[in-house]
Amino acid sequence: MNADSLVGRNLLSINDLSATGLAEVLEVAESFVEVSGRSVKKIPALKGKVVASLFFEESTRTRLSFETAAKRLSADVLSLAVASSSVKKGESLKDTIETIESLGIDAVVLRHRSSGAPHQVAGWVKGARVINAGDGTHEHPSQALIDLFTVRRALAERQGVESRDSGLSLLKGAKVLIIGDINHSRVARSEMLAYAKAGAQVRVIGPGTLLPSDVGIFGAQRADDLEKELANADVVSLLRMQEERGSGDFVPSLHEFSALYGIDERRAALIRPDAVITHPGPMVRGVEVSSAVADDPRMLVRQQVANGVPIRMAILFLALSTPGESLHG
Amino acid sequence: MAELIMIQGGTAVFDSGTRQVDLIIRDGVIAEIGERLSVPAGAEVLNAEQAWVGPGFVDLHAHLREPGGEAAETVASGAAAGVKGGYSALVAMPNTVPAIDSVPVAAHVLDLGRRSMLDVVPAGAITIDRAGERSAPMGELAALGLTFFTDDGMGVQRAGVMRRAMLYAKGLRLTLAQHCEDESLAGGGCMNASALSSRLGLAGRPAIAEEAMVARDLLLAEHTGASLHLLHLSTARSLEMVKAAKARGIAVTAEVAPHHFTLTEACCEGYDPLFKVHPPLRGASDVQALAQGLRMREIDAVATDHAPHAPETKDRPFDEATPGMLGLETAFGLTLEALGGDDADPVLLFELLSRNPARIAKLTAGDERRHGLSAHGGDLSVGSDANLVVVDPSTSWVVDRNQLASLARNTPYDGRTIRGRIRHTVVAGSLVLNDGEFTR
Amino acid sequence: MANRERRHTRHPGAAFVVHADVMSADDVARALTRMAHEIVERNHGIDDVVIVGLQTGGLELAEALVARLEQITGVAPPLGALDVAFYRDDLGLRPVLPEAVTSIPGDLTGKRVVIVDDVLFTGRTIRAALNALGDFGRAASIQLCVGVDRGHRELPIRPDYVGKNLPTARDEMVDVSLEGVQLGRMVPR
Numbered sequence: 034m035n036a037d038s039l040v041g042r043n044l045l046s047i048n049d050l051s052a053t054g055l056a057e058v059l060e061v062a063e064s065f066v067e068v069s070g071r072s073v074k075k076i077p078a079l080k081g082k083v084v085a086s087l088f089f090e091e092s093t094r095t096r097l098s099f100e101t102a103a104k105r106l107s108a109d110v111l112s113l114a115v116a117s118s119s120v121k122k123g124e125s126l127k128d129t130i131e132t133i134e135s136l137g138i139d140a141v142v143l144r145h146r147s148s149g150a151p152h153q154v155a156g157w158v159k160g161a162r163v164i165n166a167g168d169g170t171h172e173h174p175s176q177a178l179i180d181l182f183t184v185r186r187a188l189a190e191r192q193g194v195e196s197r198d199s200g201l202s203l204l205k206g207a208k209v210l211i212i213g214d215i216n217h218s219r220v221a222r223s224e225m226l227a228y229a230k231a232g233a234q235v236r237v238i239g240p241g242t243l244l245p246s247d248v249g250i251f252g253a254q255r256a257d258d259l260e261k262e263l264a265n266a267d268v269v270s271l272l273r274m275q276e277e278r279g280s281g282d283f284v285p286s287l288h289e290f291s292a293l294y295g296i297d298e299r300r301a302a303l304i305r306p307d308a309v310i311t312h313p314g315p316m317v318r319g320v321e322v323s324s325a326v327a328d329d330p331r332m333l334v335r336q337q338v339a340n341g342v343p344i345r346m347a348i349l350f351l352a353l354s355t356p357g358e359s360l361h362g
Numbered sequence: 363m364a365e366l367i368m369i370q371g372g373t374a375v376f377d378s379g380t381r382q383v384d385l386i387i388r389d390g391v392i393a394e395i396g397e398r399l400s401v402p403a404g405a406e407v408l409n410a411e412q413a414w415v416g417p418g419f420v421d422l423h424a425h426l427r428e429p430g431g432e433a434a435e436t437v438a439s440g441a442a443a444g445v446k447g448g449y450s451a452l453v454a455m456p457n458t459v460p461a462i463d464s465v466p467v468a469a470h471v472l473d474l475g476r477r478s479m480l481d482v483v484p485a486g487a488i489t490i491d492r493a494g495e496r497s498a499p500m501g502e503l504a505a506l507g508l509t510f511f512t513d514d515g516m517g518v519q520r521a522g523v524m525r526r527a528m529l530y531a532k533g534l535r536l537t538l539a540q541h542c543e544d545e546s547l548a549g550g551g552c553m554n555a556s557a558l559s560s561r562l563g564l565a566g567r568p569a570i571a572e573e574a575m576v577a578r579d580l581l582l583a584e585h586t587g588a589s590l591h592l593l594h595l596s597t598a599r600s601l602e603m604v605k606a607a608k609a610r611g612i613a614v615t616a617e618v619a620p621h622h623f624t625l626t627e628a629c630c631e632g633y634d635p636l637f638k639v640h641p642p643l644r645g646a647s648d649v650q651a652l653a654q655g656l657r658m659r660e661i662d663a664v665a666t667d668h669a670p671h672a673p674e675t676k677d678r679p680f681d682e683a684t685p686g687m688l689g690l691e692t693a694f695g696l697t698l699e700a701l702g703g704d705d706a707d708p709v710l711l712f713e714l715l716s717r718n719p720a721r722i723a724k725l726t727a728g729d730e731r732r733h734g735l736s737a738h739g740g741d742l743s744v745g746s747d748a749n750l751v752v753v754d755p756s757t758s759w760v761v762d763r764n765q766l767a768s769l770a771r772n773t774p775y776d777g778r779t780i781r782g783r784i785r786h787t788v789v790a791g792s793l794v795l796n797d798g799e800f801t802r
Numbered sequence: 803m804a805n806r807e808r809r810h811t812r813h814p815g816a817a818f819v820v821h822a823d824v825m826s827a828d829d830v831a832r833a834l835t836r837m838a839h840e841i842v843e844r845n846h847g848i849d850d851v852v853i854v855g856l857q858t859g860g861l862e863l864a865e866a867l868v869a870r871l872e873q874i875t876g877v878a879p880p881l882g883a884l885d886v887a888f889y890r891d892d893l894g895l896r897p898v899l900p901e902a903v904t905s906i907p908g909d910l911t912g913k914r915v916v917i918v919d920d921v922l923f924t925g926r927t928i929r930a931a932l933n934a935l936g937d938f939g940r941a942a943s944i945q946l947c948v949g950v951d952r953g954h955r956e957l958p959i960r961p962d963y964v965g966k967n968l969p970t971a972r973d974e975m976v977d978v979s980l981e982g983v984q985l986g987r988m989v990p991r
Contacts, residue, residue, distance in 0.1 A: 064885065067904050073937035078888035106888075127677045147679030148563035149633030156632075169681065171563025197903070222563060245560035350888075 177223035372410025390791030418450025430459025441478035528588035598651030635683030670770030695782035857902035859920035
């Protein structure tokens with residue numbers, strides 16, 4: 034827990050990393066941004082390694098992003114499409130993992146509807162690294178790392194400095210406001226932990242039914258005056274209303290949620306011009322964000338998508354490296 | 363039952379205190395009690411030195427899974443686990459498949475019990491199929507000798523249904539036992555609702571879900587005058603309410619399960635479904651309050667909520683895994699520890715594990731309906747039925763999930779060192795466990 | 803000096819103890835000038851020549867070499883930097899964390915690329931560099947310039963320009979910078 038480096042380790046929760054470990058992922062990802070800009074976007078770093086991508090819950094963009102990352106590192110990708118698999122025939126998660134592992138894999142990228150499934154899988158596998166690609170309402174660490182990376186680059190650009198080698202300095206002290214359904218959002222949990230670890234001041238706001246009883250355990254504080262907070266924030270993080278997790282049952286209507294917490298043009302005007310807005314996507318226009326705001330120049334959602342691949346390359350590269358003594362030459 | 367047994371050199375635990383005596387058991391009853399008795403010819407002599415001799419334990423809360431769940435446990439295997447844990451009688455919970463909500467199923471379980479190592483009495487369901495709607499035929503089941511009714515696994519959710527059941531049960535002198543959790547508050551949850559559940563991203567079953575139903579049922583019991591037993595209470599607040607209700611003269615008894623006074627919610631941190639149980643493991647202050655409640659005699663009984671599960675129902679994600687854990691083979695040592703280990707009062711221990719539960723299940727010599735079974739939980743006296751246990755309070759052992767008599771392996775205590783070992787168990791005058799080993 | 807410190811601090815459990823000063827700063831400067839002349843001679847000028855320093859030890863020498871080439875020809879050839887961490891074949895034997903920027907000036911197709919590194923040892927870094935450069939275009943030729951060739955090759959790789967040939971023991975370490983060349987050993991702290 035709280036390791037200074039992801040090298041050779043699982044990534045199950047943001048809590049697996051210290052601030053140093055977090056910064057390492059961001060720095061390595063900078064190198065992979067450069068790789069992604071080349072005409073030949075593939076490097077042989079993970080040649081011969083096998084990465085299994087197991088998505089027990091549909092998520093096209095996260096799956097494609099992880100699989101693209103693995104392929105750019107020259108790893109072989111074994112992709113289990115749940116709809117056509119033995120899981121549908123009643124095979125247990127444990128048996129599925131044992132079967133996949135017997136094929137000889139080095140890492141499992143796991144998305145599951147149940148919180149903690151990646152922790153359990155990490156206990157069942159014998160040698161493979163486990164990367165959490167989103168579990169239930171628990172965490173989505175790679176998304177939070179993407180968001181920090183994107184925000185770091187955007188803040189660096191605004192301040193005219195290099196983001197590379199800047200560590201967490203640009204994020205330190207930044208005022209981050211997370212709005213919406215915190216309770217059902219694994220992105221929010223990972224973001225709160227990651228921003229807090231980076232030294233940012235994290236505040237959350239949303240309907241009482243959609244906030245955890247104690248956000249202090251995530252290093253965040255509850256706020257209640259949306260308009261005042263918007264004017265103060267350096268980073269505004271919007272979340273998707275997760276109707277599939279029942280978050281719609283916790284507010285009288287999405288319309289009312291949108292009226293109280295949605296970011297429309299009037300509220301967007303309160304956000305400082307040099308602030309940034311993030312959204313893990315897909316955006317539900319008209320609920321958490323109005324259509325005009327979705328296209329606001331401060332909105333980083335496209336950069337977030339683009340940065341998905343380098344961050345996930347960094348995660349796979351680090352997790353699949355082995356700590357060892359270096360020899361010069 | 364023509365066994366002749368002598369229990370030699372032990373500390374007998376009577377209702378009123380302890381005394382160094384030998385006991386001789388003949389024809390199913392205690393034939394002699396006295397200091398340094400001579401060994402009768404042909405007697406099996408049981409060594410009770412450094413050990414306590416008391417009435418066999420009675421569990422108010424065992425899931426024996428038969429019929430319907432024989433892969434996890436059978437009446438026979440559950441009974442064996444009970445004997446190994448020092449029990450001479452078990453109340454079998456009715457959440458079988460089909461549920462014990464009709465005479466044929468109840469008669470079947472009684473029959474399976476008669477062929478097992480100890481006395482098994484089924485609890486009947488309060489409602490048909492434990493669905494919380496139509497009443498089960500409590501009168502017909504009472505005619506078979508059933509006195510204890512519950513929909514355990516699920517509380518009776520609707521107050522109106524519970525009130526009617528209480529009015530009906532009162533007329534038949536039956537006890538209703540409630541699993542207190544309001545599903546509109548707990549539904550979908552899989553661990554205690556707390557900062558930890560929030561961090562783990564697991565939906566919570568809040569304490570208030572239990573407490574709201576405890577409060578409701580105490581009011582209903584007062585209102586109807588029915589006899590109410592509260593199953594596996596898990597919070598300090600629930601205990602406080604029971605204490606206040608008893609002071610008001612409400613006919614209520616309460617049990618706690620060993621896992622609730624030994625394990626905290628922190629066990630759930632690794633997402634191991636072995637620690638998933640309803641009601642859930644709570645925070646440290648509740649755990650301490652329950653242990654304290656045992657020592658203060660604010661709780662009537664320790665009941666195991668022994669809940670065997672086949673591995674495939676536990677090797678699942680935490681939210682999908684079935685709730686429940688084993689308890690029969692570990693309850694004694696854990697209760698001893700909660701009562702203070704070396705300082706534990708053996709009289710209190712036998713109250714909690716034997717005498718009070720026997721009274722609640724109406725299995726004592728004074729109860730007229732006992733399914734034709736022998737009497738349990740009595741004071742040690744010449745002529746009384748010989749349901750006895752000899753326990754060694756100072757020897758430690760290590761729990762090994764693969765060495766359990768239960769068919770299931772879902773103990774949360776695997777690898778834990780437990781002080782307090784069951785040496786001998788005598789059921790209806792017959793030696794079934796001799797120095798920790800089954801006799802047949 | 804920054805590079806030297808960086809290299810040395812990557813060994814948290816050991817210290818670099820020097821037992822011989824092999825070249826002075828002047829010796830290094832003379833060697834660089836000689837190698838710059840050799841590059842001009844061999845390539846008949848520096849048209850199409852691209853200098854690529856390997857991160858991190860080769861970059862300082864590459865920069866100095868570019869400066870010499872500019873003095874000699876009046877034109878500074880393009881300078882690139884390459885981090886070969888991702889191309890190594892010994893991932894798992896050593897921490898191969900990327901520690902520096904890769905920036906290659908344009909497509910290398912048709913260029914005469916001179917790889918510059920501080921020390922040539924097993925040859926594995928150069929093999930990785932050759933693989934990496936392949937991803938930036940089809941160079942007309944690739945040449946190798948090293949500050950010190952210390953022997954112990956594990957691959958069929960030979961330098962085109964050498965500052966100094968230095969016989970070493972396998973467990974010795976060579977440190978090359980513009981301030982000089984030192985031979986020493988890593989000693990556990």
